[in-house]
Amino acid sequence: MTQQAMPDDAGTPVVPPTAAPPSHTEQATEPPAGQTILRQMLESSWLVSLLAIVAALVLGGVLIAAADPEVQQAATYLFARPSDFFEAVWSAVFGAYSALFQGAVVNFSAPDLQRALRPLTETMTVSTPLILAGLGLGIGFRAGLFNIGAQGQIILGGIFAGFIGFTFSLPPGLHLLLAVLGAALGGAIWASIAGVLKARTGAHEVIVTIMLNNIAVYLVAYLLTTTAFQRPGSSNPISPPIPGSATFPLVLGQGFRLHLGFLLALLAAVGVWWLMERSTLGFRFRAVGENPHAARTAGISVAWVTVWVMAIAGALAGLGGAAQVLGTEKVLTAGVAASFGFDAITVALLGRSRPLGTVLAGLLFGALRAGGFAMQARTGTPIDIVLVVQSLIVLFIAAPPLVRAIFRLPTPGGPTRAERHAARRRARATSSTTPTTQEAGA
Amino acid sequence: MKRATQVTALAAVAALALAACGAAPEDDETTGGGEDTAGGNSDFSACMVSDAGGFDDQSFNQAGFEGLEQAESELGITAVEVESSADTDYAPNIDNLVQQGCNLVIGVGFLLEDPIQAAAEANPDTNFALIDSSFSDADFNPVEIDNAKPILFNTAEAAFLAGYLAAGMSETGTVATFGGIQIPSVAIFMDGFVDGVAKYNEDNGTEVKVLGWDKEAQTGSFTGDFENQANGQNLAQGFIDQGADIIMPVAGPVGLGAAAAAQGAGAKIIWVDSDGFLTTEYGDIILTSVMKQIGPAVFDTVSESVEGNFTNEPYVGTLENEGVGLAPFHDFEDAVPAELQDMLAQYQEQIIAGDLVVESTNTP
Numbered sequence: 001m002t003q004q005a006m007p008d009d010a011g012t013p014v015v016p017p018t019a020a021p022p023s024h025t026e027q028a029t030e031p032p033a034g035q036t037i038l039r040q041m042l043e044s045s046w047l048v049s050l051l052a053i054v055a056a057l058v059l060g061g062v063l064i065a066a067a068d069p070e071v072q073q074a075a076t077y078l079f080a081r082p083s084d085f086f087e088a089v090w091s092a093v094f095g096a097y098s099a100l101f102q103g104a105v106v107n108f109s110a111p112d113l114q115r116a117l118r119p120l121t122e123t124m125t126v127s128t129p130l131i132l133a134g135l136g137l138g139i140g141f142r143a144g145l146f147n148i149g150a151q152g153q154i155i156l157g158g159i160f161a162g163f164i165g166f167t168f169s170l171p172p173g174l175h176l177l178l179a180v181l182g183a184a185l186g187g188a189i190w191a192s193i194a195g196v197l198k199a200r201t202g203a204h205e206v207i208v209t210i211m212l213n214n215i216a217v218y219l220v221a222y223l224l225t226t227t228a229f230q231r232p233g234s235s236n237p238i239s240p241p242i243p244g245s246a247t248f249p250l251v252l253g254q255g256f257r258l259h260l261g262f263l264l265a266l267l268a269a270v271g272v273w274w275l276m277e278r279s280t281l282g283f284r285f286r287a288v289g290e291n292p293h294a295a296r297t298a299g300i301s302v303a304w305v306t307v308w309v310m311a312i313a314g315a316l317a318g319l320g321g322a323a324q325v326l327g328t329e330k331v332l333t334a335g336v337a338a339s340f341g342f343d344a345i346t347v348a349l350l351g352r353s354r355p356l357g358t359v360l361a362g363l364l365f366g367a368l369r370a371g372g373f374a375m376q377a378r379t380g381t382p383i384d385i386v387l388v389v390q391s392l393i394v395l396f397i398a399a400p401p402l403v404r405a406i407f408r409l410p411t412p413g414g415p416t417r418a419e420r421h422a423a424r425r426r427a428r429a430t431s432s433t434t435p436t437t438q439e440a441g442a
Numbered sequence: 443m444k445r446a447t448q449v450t451a452l453a454a455v456a457a458l459a460l461a462a463c464g465a466a467p468e469d470d471e472t473t474g475g476g477e478d479t480a481g482g483n484s485d486f487s488a489c490m491v492s493d494a495g496g497f498d499d500q501s502f503n504q505a506g507f508e509g510l511e512q513a514e515s516e517l518g519i520t521a522v523e524v525e526s527s528a529d530t531d532y533a534p535n536i537d538n539l540v541q542q543g544c545n546l547v548i549g550v551g552f553l554l555e556d557p558i559q560a561a562a563e564a565n566p567d568t569n570f571a572l573i574d575s576s577f578s579d580a581d582f583n584p585v586e587i588d589n590a591k592p593i594l595f596n597t598a599e600a601a602f603l604a605g606y607l608a609a610g611m612s613e614t615g616t617v618a619t620f621g622g623i624q625i626p627s628v629a630i631f632m633d634g635f636v637d638g639v640a641k642y643n644e645d646n647g648t649e650v651k652v653l654g655w656d657k658e659a660q661t662g663s664f665t666g667d668f669e670n671q672a673n674g675q676n677l678a679q680g681f682i683d684q685g686a687d688i689i690m691p692v693a694g695p696v697g698l699g700a701a702a703a704a705q706g707a708g709a710k711i712i713w714v715d716s717d718g719f720l721t722t723e724y725g726d727i728i729l730t731s732v733m734k735q736i737g738p739a740v741f742d743t744v745s746e747s748v749e750g751n752f753t754n755e756p757y758v759g760t761l762e763n764e765g766v767g768l769a770p771f772h773d774f775e776d777a778v779p780a781e782l783q784d785m786l787a788q789y790q791e792q793i794i795a796g797d798l799v800v801e802s803t804n805t806p
Contacts, residue, residue, distance in 0.1 A: 081466035103538065115541065122534060221666065225624055232582050235660070235804070236552050236625050241580070257533070328530065331556060335494055335529030370534065376524050377489075377538035383527055 048403050049350055049357075052396030053364070055406055060389040061093040064381055068092035096381040103374020104367035114255050119370060121258040125328055127366025129154060129320035129337075131265040133344035134362050135272045136191075136316030138353035142276065143309040144289040149194055149209025150317040151341025152216030153187040157321025159220055160186030162239050162332030163229070165246035165325065172245040179246045180264075180322050187318020188311045190216065195310025199303035205310070213341070221334045229332065239332035248327035261323030265362075268316060269355040275312075276355075285309055317341065346394045365390065487520040488513060488744045489544035491535045493551035495668055496525050501694030501715055502627075502736050506550045506573055509740030516741075517748055533557040540565050546747045548740060549573065552625065562590040569752045571743050573736060574627045576756060576806060588754055593739050594806035595627070595759035597714075598634030599793050600732045600766040601690075602800045603786050604712050605638020607730060607768070608688040609650040610782040611710070618653035618681035620663040620674075620700075622693030626804035628664075631692040631714055631732060633657050633802035645785070653681050660803065665696050674699030682707045688729060690714065698722060710774075717769040731769035735759055758806060762794045 065071050071092050074085040102108060104123050110116035133150040140147035161183035170178065194212060197203040223229045224237035231240045248259035276282035287295040288305045296302050324336050347365055351357030372386035396403050403409070490510050497507040507523060514521035522544060524535045532554050539547050540561055547568060549558040552575035559577050562570045569589050576592040579585040608617045619635050621628040632655040639652050654677075655662035665673035678689050678700035689704055690712040691697035701711045701724040711724060713731035718724065739757055746752055759765015768786070771778050792798035 076464040077466040080464065084466065110541075126530075126534075218666070221623075231578075234578075234582065234626075235629070236575070237623065238553065238555075240582075241556070324530070329533075333529045333553060335553075338528030338530040340530075373524075373531065373534040373538050377522065377535065377542055380522070383525060383531075387527070 046352075047409070048400050049352065049397060051403050051407050051409075052350075052393050055396050055403060056389045056392035057097075059392055060385055061097070063388060064096045064385055065089045065092050067382065067385075092379075092381075095379045096375050096385070099375040099378040099381075100368070100371035100386075102371075103378075104371030107374075118256060119374070121252060121256045122370040123363060123367040124262045125257045125259070125366070126369045127362040128259075128261045128265050128323040128327070129340040130344050130347045130365050131359050131362035132268055132320035132323060133317040133341055134347035134351060134358040135265075135268055135355060136187075136313035136320075137344055137348040138351065138355070138358050139272060139276065139285065139316075140309055140313045141348060141353040142289045143285040143305060144292060145198075145306065145309055145313075146206050147191065147194070147209055147310060147313050148206060148345055149191060149212050149341070150313075150320070150344045151337055151339070152209070152213040153190050153314045153317035154321040154324070154337040154341050155216040155220050156190040156314075157183035157187040157318025158325040158332055158336050159223060159321075160318070161246075161322040162242065162325045165242040166240045166332075167228075169243065170245060175243075175245040176248065176326065179242075179326055180319065183318045183322035183325075184315040185318070187321060188315040191310040191314025191317070192307060195307040198310075199306045217334070220332075220336075224332070224334055237334055242326055242330045246326060247330055248323070257328060259323075259327035261319075261327040264319065264323065266359065268319065269359050272316075273355040281308070317344070320344070343390065346390060346397075349397055350393060483518045483748050484520050486517075486546075486748050487522055487544050488546045488548065488747070489522040489524065489539040490548045490550065490740075491532060491539065491554060492523070492525045493553050494526055494528055494531070495551075495694075496527070497523060499668065499694055500698075500721070501668060502573065502734070503550050505715060505734070505736035506548065506740050509737035510548070510744065512737065513741050513744040517745055519744065519748060529553055533560070536561045540568050545569065546571065546744060546752070548743070551575070552627065558590060559587060562587050565589075569747055571740075573740070586754055589752075591743060591752070591754050592756040592806075593736075593743060593759075594756055595734045595736070595739075595766050596630070596800075596805055597627075597732060597734050597759075597766050598630045598637070598800045598802040598805060599761045600734075600768055601631045601634025602638040602641070602793070603768045603790060604690060604730060604732045605635035605640075605652075606642045606789065607638070607778070607782065607786060608635070608690065608712060609639040609642035609648070610646075610785075611729060611774075611778065612650055612688050614685045614687045615649065616651045616653060616685040617688045617690075618678075618684075618686035619690040619692065620654040620665065620677050620681075621691075622665055622668040622696050624662075624664050626806075628692045629655075629660065630802050630804035630806075631690070632662060633804055634732075634800050635690055637800055637802075641789075653684055653686055657802075665693055668694040668696055671696055671699030671702075675703045678703035678709075679707070682709050688712065690732070698724070701727065713769075719769065719772040726773055728772070729774050730771050733767050733769050735765050735767070739765060756806075760794075761790055 068088065071085070071088040074088040078085045103119050105120055107116050107119050133154055137147055137150055161179045164179040164182045168175065190212060194205050194208040197208050198205045221237065224239065229239050231238065248261045250256065251258045251260060251263065276286065284300045284305050287298065287300055288302050292302050320340060321337065325332050329336055343365055347361040348358055351361035368386050368390060372383045375381045376383045488510060490506060492503045495501065495503050497503050510521050510523060513519055522539060524539060526532055526535055536547060536549065536557050545568065547561070548571045550573045554572060555575045555577065558570050558572045566589055571591045571593055573593045576594065577585050577587055577590060617639060619632050621632060636652050636655055636657040639650050642648065643650055663677055665677055674691055674693060674696035678691065681689055682703060687709045689700055689709060691700040692714050697713060701722065704711050705724060705727055710727050710729045711718070713722065713728050715734050716731065717733060718728045718731045739759060743757065761767060789798060793800065
């Protein structure tokens with residue numbers, strides 16, 4: 001159906017998502033304003049993302065130095081002995097970031113190889129829910145849906161996974177499979193509520209998903225006060241531990257927390273790539289994201305796409321919840337989703353909603369988080385710095401012109417530096433008819 | 443506008459420059475540091491992991507933190523404090539502290555039970571302590587771990603006295619209590635409070651009512667978190683509208699909202715955890731406080747460990763060992779009738795002697 005409709009669109013092709021420098025002329029066809037902003041964020045170059053990270057780390061370094069008591073002490077006699085100040089700044093910032101690196105990648109001071117490599121596996125473990133939820137959000141972004149309900153969808157996934165995990169006793173393998181499928185279903189149902197409301201009534205997905213996040217938070221808190229979710233003989237809001245038959249097997253054995261959920265996340269990334277780049281369904285998603293009006297004209301049901309996109313996004317976020325409850329934590333608590341659902345928004349944006357980008361961005365955020373623990377334990381740098389760095393990355397990515405201004409990059413679509421020079425030369429050449437030779441020096 | 447900005451910027455730069463004009467300290471001063479002044483235990487490191495509330499929660503995380511700070515300054519140990527921002531942070535934080543060579547790792551709150559237990563079993567050479575929870579095995583039976591010490595508080599004993607006092611001091615015949623989240627370490631306050639009121643009614647043939655907690659059914663009023671003061675204010679206002687004139691909020695900083703409501707309505711507050719007369723700005727309406735001495739318990743645990751006397755025997759704070767207790771009445775010293783004070787003293791002795799047992803399903 002879509003296939004026969006497409007030739008009509010041949011004149012204004014849907015931008016192939018792999019095309020690196022998008023032609024900006026398409027913005028002339030006017031999709032809704034919110035989608036334009038979303039698309040601009042997704043289309044800014046890799047370089048901008050990278051520089052946003054650099055700028056955020058530099059600003060984070062300033063904050064680390066400012067919060068360090070020794071730097072504050074040395075600053076009081078900056079003019080009397082400036083070397084103290086700069087040494088203190090260097091040792092604070094270098095100490096914090098080197099602890100961050102050693103906590104996230106390789107620990108040089110570890111007593112044995114296992115401990116030396118553990119940080120990297122920790123990074124992978126922490127990044128698992130971020131990648132899974134980020135993949136789901138990315139599909140939504142590319143279909144023009146600003147789904148910010150991953151937090152609630154992770155929680156619902158966790159509730160379903162946990163309940164199936166600790167309530168039933170089934171053979172290993174089957175038990176895990178059921179719990180994982182249940183988590184995907186839970187997340188999909190939760191997200192579909194927003195999808196159906198949007199499709200049927202036009203209720204904005206941003207509002208609805210925020211509210212569903214809140215409902216999910218209170219739902220899990222309520223469930224944990226019921227005896228069905230509590231440990232026998234205890235009234236603490238914490239579920240019984242998940243039995244071994246329903247937990248993700250450890251990939252590298254005891255001593256590492258890395259579990260099969262990470263491989264599931266990588267598999268999901270491949271699946272999402274296939275869905276978005278190779279399948280008809282993904283093609284419709286992208287068409288609606290590019291321009292819903294054109295897609296509708298071409299015979300695609302926008303309402304139908306909205307529900308499907310939300311359901312798939314929710315299922316992926318639900319798998320993120322399964323990774324937490326069945327893998328990393330092995331227990332359901334009210335805080336099992338941490339702030340992964342919100343961080344995943346940044347991950348998806350930083351990865352520009354592409355599967356590979358999302359995996360890399362997820363690993364980066366996992367590294368920041370895993371390294372943050374070591375940074376706090378070793379140097380006393382508050383873990384809030386990590387949150388600030390993450391937030392700054394979002395801020396810079398949301399404002400590409402700011403990053404371009406800081407690093408003096410040319411505006412995409414605008415004249416390059418060479419072109420500007422040429423234009424100036426032409427302008428001067430026309431004003432004073434004699435060609436000058438000073439240009440080269442200037 | 444632009445000019446104003448420039449002037450402000452200039453002033454700020456000038457202030458910074460002036461602040462940077464101090465004299466450099468002598469070299470020996472900078473290298474010495476304050477570490478070694480209080481004693482020679484700086485190679486002993488005691489480390490603490492907060493729960494997601496953080497060390498600035500004006501409640502039990504903060505109390506534990508203060509105990510550790512006290513140990514650092516008085517015993518000269520090295521203290522490392524690590525905050526968790528989410529439930530998922532506990533295990534990595536504990537692991538990092540163990541890896542960097544902490545001799546004693548203290549977890550604050552029942553949510554750290556599983557990670558502390560797992561770390562204790564994996565690292566037999568490190569000692570652990572856990573505030574507000576004990577350990578259990580896979581079948582949910584209590585279990586002892588050789589290198590992990592639970593630090594618990596039987597706050598029902600002190601809350602019983604507070605309930606008795608509240609019933610005696612109420613003019614409307616109605617008192618109230620509410621919690622932050624329904625967990626045993628919160629509900630135990632409310633159990634004791636209800637029992638204290640019931641005891642007063644029994645002794646005096648009165649019918650003072652308690653709003654907000656049904657001990658038999660273990661159901662009552664909770665604000666849902668330990669952060670949102672507005673919820674505390676609304677809930678307290680609801681109790682006041684139903685005639686309550688003494689309220690005991692068991693909700694950390696959320697209690698401040700209740701205090702604001704009480705101040706507006708002429709009601710009184712019974713604070714919990716610390717002596718609210720000293721720690722909050724509502725001293726003039728705080729009748730008393732049910733104190734839970736987490737800080738001293740942490741200090742004692744650290745100092746035992748420093749001396750090499752760490753045991754895995756649970757510490758249970760009671761009226762007898764002053765781990766829990768009723769704070770002084772401060773401004774209300776003259777307002778509390780002498781007979782009532784005598785009765786409180788009498789019951790305190792009976793509880794300490796074991797003649798009167800305050801029963802609660804939430805007792806550790």
